[in-house]
Amino acid sequence: MFKTYSTELAGRKLIIETGKIAELANGSVMVRYGDTVVMVNVTASKEPREGIDFFPLSVDYEEKLYAVGKIPGSFMKREGKPADKAILTSRAIDRPLRPLFPKDFRNDVCVVATVLSVEQDNSPEVCAMIGSAAALAISDIPFGGPTGAVNVGYVDGQVIINPTVAQREKSRLTLTVAGTEQKITMIEAGADEIPNDTMLEAIKTAHEEIKKICYFISDIQKDIGKPKFEYVSFAVKSEVYEEIEQQFKERMYQDVQAPDKDTRDANMTKLAEDINNYWLEKYGEEKCEEDKRDIADSIHDLEKACVREMILKEHKRPDGRKIDELRPLSCEVAVLPRVHGSAIFTRGQTQAMSIVTLGMKSEEQILDGVDEETGKRYMHQYNFPSYSVGEARPSRGPGRREIGHGALAEKALVPVIPSEEEFPYAIRVVSEILSSNGSTSQASICGSTLALMDAGVPIKRPVAGISTGLITSKENPDEYIMLTDIQGIEDFFGDMDFKVGGTKEGITAIQVDIKCDGLTYDIIAEAFARTKVARDYILDEIMLPVISKPREELSKYAPKIITMHIAVDKIKDVIGPGGKMINKIIEEAKGVKIDIEEDGTVCIYSVEGQDGNRAKKMIEDITKEIEAGSIYDGTVTRIASFGAFVDLGAGKEGLLHISKISNKRVEKVEDVLAIGDEITVKVLEIDNQGRINLSMKELEVTAQEEKKED
Numbered sequence: 001m002f003k004t005y006s007t008e009l010a011g012r013k014l015i016i017e018t019g020k021i022a023e024l025a026n027g028s029v030m031v032r033y034g035d036t037v038v039m040v041n042v043t044a045s046k047e048p049r050e051g052i053d054f055f056p057l058s059v060d061y062e063e064k065l066y067a068v069g070k071i072p073g074s075f076m077k078r079e080g081k082p083a084d085k086a087i088l089t090s091r092a093i094d095r096p097l098r099p100l101f102p103k104d105f106r107n108d109v110c111v112v113a114t115v116l117s118v119e120q121d122n123s124p125e126v127c128a129m130i131g132s133a134a135a136l137a138i139s140d141i142p143f144g145g146p147t148g149a150v151n152v153g154y155v156d157g158q159v160i161i162n163p164t165v166a167q168r169e170k171s172r173l174t175l176t177v178a179g180t181e182q183k184i185t186m187i188e189a190g191a192d193e194i195p196n197d198t199m200l201e202a203i204k205t206a207h208e209e210i211k212k213i214c215y216f217i218s219d220i221q222k223d224i225g226k227p228k229f230e231y232v233s234f235a236v237k238s239e240v241y242e243e244i245e246q247q248f249k250e251r252m253y254q255d256v257q258a259p260d261k262d263t264r265d266a267n268m269t270k271l272a273e274d275i276n277n278y279w280l281e282k283y284g285e286e287k288c289e290e291d292k293r294d295i296a297d298s299i300h301d302l303e304k305a306c307v308r309e310m311i312l313k314e315h316k317r318p319d320g321r322k323i324d325e326l327r328p329l330s331c332e333v334a335v336l337p338r339v340h341g342s343a344i345f346t347r348g349q350t351q352a353m354s355i356v357t358l359g360m361k362s363e364e365q366i367l368d369g370v371d372e373e374t375g376k377r378y379m380h381q382y383n384f385p386s387y388s389v390g391e392a393r394p395s396r397g398p399g400r401r402e403i404g405h406g407a408l409a410e411k412a413l414v415p416v417i418p419s420e421e422e423f424p425y426a427i428r429v430v431s432e433i434l435s436s437n438g439s440t441s442q443a444s445i446c447g448s449t450l451a452l453m454d455a456g457v458p459i460k461r462p463v464a465g466i467s468t469g470l471i472t473s474k475e476n477p478d479e480y481i482m483l484t485d486i487q488g489i490e491d492f493f494g495d496m497d498f499k500v501g502g503t504k505e506g507i508t509a510i511q512v513d514i515k516c517d518g519l520t521y522d523i524i525a526e527a528f529a530r531t532k533v534a535r536d537y538i539l540d541e542i543m544l545p546v547i548s549k550p551r552e553e554l555s556k557y558a559p560k561i562i563t564m565h566i567a568v569d570k571i572k573d574v575i576g577p578g579g580k581m582i583n584k585i586i587e588e589a590k591g592v593k594i595d596i597e598e599d600g601t602v603c604i605y606s607v608e609g610q611d612g613n614r615a616k617k618m619i620e621d622i623t624k625e626i627e628a629g630s631i632y633d634g635t636v637t638r639i640a641s642f643g644a645f646v647d648l649g650a651g652k653e654g655l656l657h658i659s660k661i662s663n664k665r666v667e668k669v670e671d672v673l674a675i676g677d678e679i680t681v682k683v684l685e686i687d688n689q690g691r692i693n694l695s696m697k698e699l700e701v702t703a704q705e706e707k708k709e710d
Contacts, residue, residue, distance in 0.1 A: 003224060007216045009033070009209065010150070010162040012122065016134055016220060027139025027226075031131040035119035037067075040131035041112050044141045048106035048232050053297065055101055059111045061089040061128055063370045067118045073368055083369045087403050089113075089125045092149075093132050096178035096185035099515055100144040104235040109141060118370045121164040123151050129178060134217045140226040144517075147185060148213025149178040152202045154194065159205045165372060173199075174411075175510075177206035181214045183518020190411035193461075193506035196528040203524060236301060240294040245302055248275055253306045259319040261349050261437045261488065262390075272299050304493040311471045312481050317490065319348075324484045326466075326534060329542045331446065333454040340558040341455020345447035345543075348487060349437035354447035356455040358558045359426040360605050362595045378417045379428045382406035382444055388436040404511075405441040406431070409465075412445045412501030412509035413452070416460040423458060424561055424603050438487040439467045441511075445501045450543060455558070456551040461503040462543060466534040468527045470496035472516055480523065484530050496523075500531035504539060559593070559605035562612045568600045570623040581622065589615035621649030626692060628683050631699070636677045644673050646681055646694055654692030656681060663700050 002019040015032040022028035025041040049056050063086045065072050065079060072079055082090070093113065101109070113128035129149035136143040153163030153171035160167055168174070173194055178186035184207060191199065248271065255267035279295055280288045288295075310316045315323055327348030336342040341356035364377040382405040386393045398406075409431060417427065429451060431444035442465030449462045469486035472495050473479035483490055491497050495516040501509040507528075512519070554560070566574065574596065575582050586592055592615045593605040602619060606612035626632070626648055634646040634654070643657040656679075661672055673679070681694040 001224075005216070005220050005223075007212070009213065012162070014130070014213075014216075016131070016217075018134075018138060018220075018224065025135075025139075026141050027135035027137075029131050029135045029138070031127040031134070033119075033127050034122040035117055036122040036124050036127055037115075037117040038124050038127040038131050039114045039116055040128060040135045041114075042132070042135040042139050042141060043110050044139075044229075045108040048234065049108055052106060053293075053300070055098070055103075055105055056108045057094065057098055057101065057111070058109070059090045059094040059097070059132070060113070061086050061093060061125070062112065062114045063124075064115055065368070065370065067115045067124075068370045070368075070370075083367065084403050084407065085367070085369055085371070087400050088407050089128065091400060091404050092125065092176055092178075092186065092188055093129050095513060096129070096147045096149070097132060097136065097143075097145070099185065099517060100147065100180075102142050102144075102231075102233075104233040105142055105231055106234045107231055111136070115370055120372050123162060124370065125176070126151055126162060129176075130213060130217075134220060137217050137221040138225045140229045142228045142231060145180070146214050146217035146221065147178050147180055148210035148217070149176065149186075150206050150209045150213075151176055152206045154191075154198065154202060159202045161206065161209050173202060175199075175202055175206070177203055177210065179207050179210045179214075180518055181211050181218075183520060184512075184524060185514055185518045187510050187512040187524075189507070189510040190414065191502075191507050191509065192415045193503055193508060195506045196525070196532060199507055199510070200521065200525055200528060204521060236297045237291070237294045240291055241298040241301060244275060244295070244298045245305075247278065249302060249306065252302050253310065256303055256306050256489075257310070257316070257318050257320070264318065264489070268299075268303065272296075275299060307489060307493045308471050311483065311490075312473060312479070315481065317483065319487065323481060324530065324533075326485045326537070327487065329538065331450055331543055331546050333450050333547050338557050340555045341451045341453075341457070343447045343450035343454055344434075345443050345450060347439060347443050347446075347485070349435055350440055350443050350487075351433070351435040352440060352443035352447040353432045353434055354444065354451040355430050355432070356448075356451045356457065357428045357430075358455065358457075358554065359428065360559070360593050360595050361420065361424055361426055361603060363426040377420065377426045378410065378414055379426075380406050380410035380413065380431070380448065381428070382409060382431045382433070382441070384433045384436070384440065388433045388440075405444065408441050408499065408501070408509055408511045409444045409448055412463050412465060413448060413459075415508045416463055416503065418458050418460070424563060425457075425559075427452075427457060436488070438489075438491050439465075439485065439499075441465065442467050442499055442501065445509075446538060446543060450547060453547050453550040456554040458550050461505060462539055463501055463503050463508055464535040464538040464543065465499065465501035465509075466531050466538065467491075467497055467499040468530050469494040470498070470516070470519075470523065482523070482526055482530060484534055496527075498524075498527040498531070500528065500535070502532075502535055504536055557607065559607060560609050560612055562604040562606075562616050564602045564604070564616060564619065566600045566602055566619065566623045568598075571596055571598075571600060573622050574602070574619055585615050585618045589618065624649065626652050626654075626683060626686065628685050631680060631682050633678065633680055634694075636673050636675055636679060639669050639673065639675060641669070644669055646679065648681075648692070652692060654681070654683065654694040656694040656696060660684070660693075660695040660697050663697055 004017050006015045017030040022041045027042045031038045111132050115124045133147040137146045152175040153160040154173035155170050172192040175189040258264035331345045333343045340358050344353045364375045429448045433440045445465030469483040469490045471481045497513040499511045590611045595603040604612045604615045632648045634648045637647045638645040682698045684693045
């Protein structure tokens with residue numbers, strides 16, 4: 001049965017429709033927010049997937065270019081692989097949903113959000129997040145939601161929910177918050193050095209709207225929601241876990257404590273081997289094979305329980321650090337000889353190398369999506385090769401995780417990147433993760449700041465990144481321990497990875513991954529305070545002593561830029577028919593690169609400065625205005641019986657009549673001039689038809705008069 005439900009969100013009507021389309025899906029909704037329309041369908045497999053130890057949830061946010069009246073630019077004229085922004089939106093949908101499914105659930109669940117129509121003032125991403133929660137809520141898929149989500153801006157000192165395009169242009173904050181009625185479940189932000197208190201206020205304001213969305217979805221679920229289906233539980237057999245705990249907990253508690261990840265991993269491998277041998281000897285091969293999965297899961301669960309108990313009860317960490325203590329830190333710059341800027345940042349066993357490349361403005365990334373952004377001149381990419389975690393597997397290109405971490409580092413650094421007017425370069429930073437034991441994205445932020453300064457990019461202020469973790473008590477929800485600078489095992493077994501990048505002035509980026517049912521305001525406030533202290537320490541004590549400010553000069557291998565302005569109506573002259581003129585300049589100036597903007601701004605890029613100056617002189621010659629009475633250097637291009645034609649530059653050619661060549665009588669032009677001669681002439685006049693008449697004789701007269709005066 002077709003039903004429509006409506007509410008108000010940020011002063012605009014939000015409509016959810018269901019029962020009309022995609023009736024074979026487990027749950028389906030159409031979300032309308034203004035003229036933005038997003039369809040969300042959710043499905044689940046009837047049986048669990050065998051041989052896995054995780055919940056197989058997949059989320060796809062699909063942008064259709066017809067939603068904004070565009071035809072795809074590819075050869076096939078259809079949408080290809082998802083754009084980075086679509087992948088990031090898929091991740092943003094996934095993160096608040098995943099913790100709300102049953103822990104022992106192993107059926108495949110697919111969430112597909114399809115963007116059908118976009119009005120730029122109303123975010124399709126928010127519609128997709130709300131629609132995903134609504135579709136799951138009304139479906140028969142086991143799900144502990146609902147959740148809600150909003151975008152938040154900060155304009156003229158005011159927190160704005162779901163800002164319009166005009167408001168986003170002025171906003172100092174791009175924040176997405178998701179949550180349940182009780183807690184915050186996801187935070188993603190890019191910010192212009194926003195203080196902790198302001199950020200917390202924005203999150204609290206967002207949560208008030210999120211609560212209303214959750215109530216709205218709950219009412220829909222009560223009206224039409226299907227009963228949740230029964231599923232095969234993959235919970236560990238209690239008797240298996242209890243015996244392993246009884247026999248091996250004390251050893252597990254000791255073996256998991258090691259400052260070095262390799263030592264700890266070796267301890268766990270040996271312990272797992274001994275547990276399996278114990279089971280084999282006690283119960284025999286058949287029983288051991290039968291309990292194989294439960295044994296493996298019990299070992300995992302026991303390790304997790306020991307790590308959490310150690311931290312929560314004793315305030316001890318596996319590597320022996322204090323709760324708020326950072327791992328050993330170091331950094332260096334200029335590590336590669338011919339790149340434009342480079343640095344390595346090391347935090348414990350996590351190590352990131354960042355490399356900066358400067359290029360032409362025309363080399364900025366072109367974006368072909370459903371929003372108004374068409375390109376970006378600062379690009380940050382993140383690579384996570386298998387050797388960084390000691391594994392042997394071939395590289396298959398960046399996955400969703402790599403794209404997400406690169407985007408986070410990009411958000412952190414964009415607010416301090418100089419404007420195009422200050423620094424007219426496209427900037428690409430690549431972070432290569434050399435070794436990984438947690439917080440690689442934050443190491444990438446630190447390393448990239450150093451590399452940018454090494455490259456001479458005049459960033460506003462240096463940026464550092466740090467993450468905090470969380471261990472909560474099952475018995476007492478108000479009892480928790482927060483960890484500063486979490487390593488891999490603390491992230492894996494913990495409840496939160498709260499990543500914050502920023503300067504000493506404020507926050508520039510946030511990304512929060514949560515495995516529990518959500519965060520309270522007190523936890524968020526403490527995370528902000530902890531990360532601020534850690535960021536300041538990293539900046540003052542580790543990074544700035546190595547390089548205190550951007551270098552005064554660019555690398556000798558970086559392109560040098562000469563900027564000039566020409567009249568708009570001269571652009572066609574510089575380019576020439578079919579690009580003939582600009583290609584001639586590039587060839588004669590030994591391979592310079594030239595960008596010409598629509599407003600007449602010309603940027604000339606060259607590795608050698610003299611090549612750029614040569615190109616600039618050629619452009620000046622092309623664009624200069626020829627004026628009567630002025631003197632110019634020119635080249636003889638053609639000779640006729642009545643005179644010579646002289647190229648004056650700027651695509652202009654004048655006639656030097658035979659009678660104007662010299663004070664002396666000239667019988668034949670060839671007696672005095674030849675094609676290719678470089679001569680100096682004076683413009684006598686430019687007639688009504690634009691023809692230019694020249695004289696050399698006038699200059700002879702002038703020279704003679706000056707001689708007499710001397």
